[in-house]
Amino acid sequence: MAYHPKSEFLRVMIDRGYLADCTDYQGLDEALIAGVVPAYIGYDATAKSLHVGHLMNIMVLRWFQKTGGKPITLMGGGTTKVGDPSFRSDERPLLDEAAIAANIDGMQQVFAKYLSYGEDGTDAIMLNNAEWLDGLNYLEFLRDIGRHFSVNRMLSFESVKSRLDREQSLSFLEFNYMSLQAYDFLELNRRYGCLLQMGGSDQWGNIVNGIDLTRRVLDHEIYGLTTPLLTTSDGRKMGKSQGGAVWLNGDMLSPYEFWQFWRNTTDADTGKFLKLFTELPLDECDRLGALEGSEINEAKIILAREVTTLLHGADAATAAEATAREVFEKGGTGDDLPTLTLDAAELGEGISIVQLIVRSGLAGSGKEAKRLIAEGGAKLNDAELTDAGLFMTPADLAEPIKLSAGKKRHALVRLG
RNA sequence: GGGGAGUUGGCAGAGCGGUCAAAUGCGGCGGACUGUAAAUCCGUUGGGGCAACCCACCUAGGUUCGAAUCCUAGACUCCCCA
Numbered sequence: 001m002a003y004h005p006k007s008e009f010l011r012v013m014i015d016r017g018y019l020a021d022c023t024d025y026q027g028l029d030e031a032l033i034a035g036v037v038p039a040y041i042g043y044d045a046t047a048k049s050l051h052v053g054h055l056m057n058i059m060v061l062r063w064f065q066k067t068g069g070k071p072i073t074l075m076g077g078g079t080t081k082v083g084d085p086s087f088r089s090d091e092r093p094l095l096d097e098a099a100i101a102a103n104i105d106g107m108q109q110v111f112a113k114y115l116s117y118g119e120d121g122t123d124a125i126m127l128n129n130a131e132w133l134d135g136l137n138y139l140e141f142l143r144d145i146g147r148h149f150s151v152n153r154m155l156s157f158e159s160v161k162s163r164l165d166r167e168q169s170l171s172f173l174e175f176n177y178m179s180l181q182a183y184d185f186l187e188l189n190r191r192y193g194c195l196l197q198m199g200g201s202d203q204w205g206n207i208v209n210g211i212d213l214t215r216r217v218l219d220h221e222i223y224g225l226t227t228p229l230l231t232t233s234d235g236r237k238m239g240k241s242q243g244g245a246v247w248l249n250g251d252m253l254s255p256y257e258f259w260q261f262w263r264n265t266t267d268a269d270t271g272k273f274l275k276l277f278t279e280l281p282l283d284e285c286d287r288l289g290a291l292e293g294s295e296i297n298e299a300k301i302i303l304a305r306e307v308t309t310l311l312h313g314a315d316a317a318t319a320a321e322a323t324a325r326e327v328f329e330k331g332g333t334g335d336d337l338p339t340l341t342l343d344a345a346e347l348g349e350g351i352s353i354v355q356l357i358v359r360s361g362l363a364g365s366g367k368e369a370k371r372l373i374a375e376g377g378a379k380l381n382d383a384e385l386t387d388a389g390l391f392m393t394p395a396d397l398a399e400p401i402k403l404s405a406g407k408k409r410h411a412l413v414r415l416g
Numbered sequence: 417g418g419g420g421a422g423u424u425g426g427c428a429g430a431g432c433g434g435u436c437a438a439a440u441g442c443g444g445c446g447g448a449c450u451g452u453a454a455a456u457c458c459g460u461u462g463g464g465g466c467a468a469c470c471c472a473c474c475u476a477g478g479u480u481c482g483a484a485u486c487c488u489a490g491a492c493u494c495c496c497c498a
Contacts, residue, residue, distance in 0.1 A: 260452080263452065263453095264452060264453065265453075266453055266454055267451095267453050267454065268453090268454075269453095270453090293451075294450090294451040294453095295451090296451085296453080297451060297452080297453080300452090300453080324452080327452090328452055329452095350466090351466095352465085352466045352467095353466090354465090354466080355465095355466090363445085364444090364445090365462090365463065365464085366463080366464065366465070367461090367462075367463065367464085368444095368445075368461080371445075371446080371460065371461070372445075372446070374446095374460085375445080375446045375447070375459075375460065376446075376447075377445080377446040377447075378446095388466085389466050389467070390466080391466055405445085405446085406445080406446060406447085407446095407447095407452070408452055
């Protein structure tokens with residue numbers, strides 16, 4: 001990076017690896033030094049929880065607040081009704097109001113753990129773009145905003161090019177997404193003096209549009225900054241663990257499973273992840289990331305502990321770590337394993353082992369559970385399960401049982 | 417409005433009357449090797465059910481001894497022309 005920033009925020013961004021690109025390093029740097037800058041990141045409400053793919057940007061907001069900025073988390077209550085087509089090959093299903101509201105609710109729980117919200121100075125604020133988008137008048141919007149957009153230019157954006165090149169349809173609805181996001185930035189600048197929009201590098205085009213629009217309409221100079229698309233060292237997009245996305249909401253992925261995700265980080269990514277997802281000093285990250293052989297497992301445990309503590313709290317992180325030690329080092333059972341609790345009524349006469357494996361989340365379907373058993377990957381209290389027809393009666397479940405799928409995934413089943 | 421193409425398992429994509437629950441690749445899962453890592457190798461991979469068995473190639477009908485494959489209608493998607 002050629003530019004040597006004076007502001008603490010930009011320095012952190014560069015040093016810890018959060019920075020992919022910036023529209024104007026010097027202008028932004030000077031604005032940051034001059035006073036409290038409001039900056040926003042937008043989140044579409046497409047799922048009821050955020051996932052690790054969002055975590056880097058949340059950490060950026062956290063650092064932003066720590067270094068004297070005012071973070072704005074913008075929920076895409078309005079834009080989610082349109083759907084961002086950037087780098088997507090297909091149109092996503094549209095959600096209704098109720099689903100969007102529920103999703104926003106789930107997402108807000110996570111933000112509250114990383115940022116402190118309030119009214120003053122650098123307190124973060126939570127907004128929803130439905131506030132200004134829902135009431136838009138079409139003709140007014142076209143005349144005031146639409147006239148500043150060049151379709152020629154919009155079509156040249158990389159984010160939609162692949163879609164066009166492959167002759168996949170890009171609906172007019174989706175095509176308008178970028179003008180709406182640009183309008184968001186304009187509104188945030190007008191209402192809150194927001195000077196900076198941040199986002200993943202896939203948002204570059206959308207961000208630049210907002211900057212141009214704001215310059216044209218309000219004659220204000222504002223800035224954009226993007227974070228790199230995070231891939232694992234082998235080039236895959238990060239964020240999947242066994243069985244799906246790594247959700248941040250505890251009710252969708254338990255703290256123990258979250259902890260496990262980080263514990264299983266690839267060697268080569270450990271140092272990088274420590275910088276991006278923990279607040280440990282840089283030299284400590286470098287030292288830990290440079291450990292060789294099995295020693296690096298210690299670094300991964302620290303990574304898991306730090307990241308889990310930020311999200312779920314120190315107690316949850318400690319419990320997850322204790323359970324992991326119990327399960328992996330002693331081959332026992334920990335309290336913090338994902339647990340399926342059955343009540344006597346739903347148990348009735350009993351339940352098949354296949355159903356238990358499915359219900360406990362170790363397999364996605366009955367067939368999958370049977371396959372697991374057939375392949376010798378399923379264990380009941382650490383003994384290999386061979387009989388797929390095994391039927392568990394209430395008496396069999398008097399004591400909690402431990403089910404395992406492979407060596408790494410475990411769950412408890414108990415009567416409640 | 418007119419003309420054409422298409423809709424197959426999580427995704428991509430073969431199959432075009434029986435040998436098809438359906439090639440192949442990706443993804444997923446399990447195993448081996450290890451360090452709860454990566455890489456590699458091996459296996460496996462539609463769904464429901466304790467089971468017998470049942471449901472499944474867009475939907476609904478039909479033709480056939482027999483249909484993912486043929487016919488009819490409908491839904492949806494894409495392309496081209498206006």
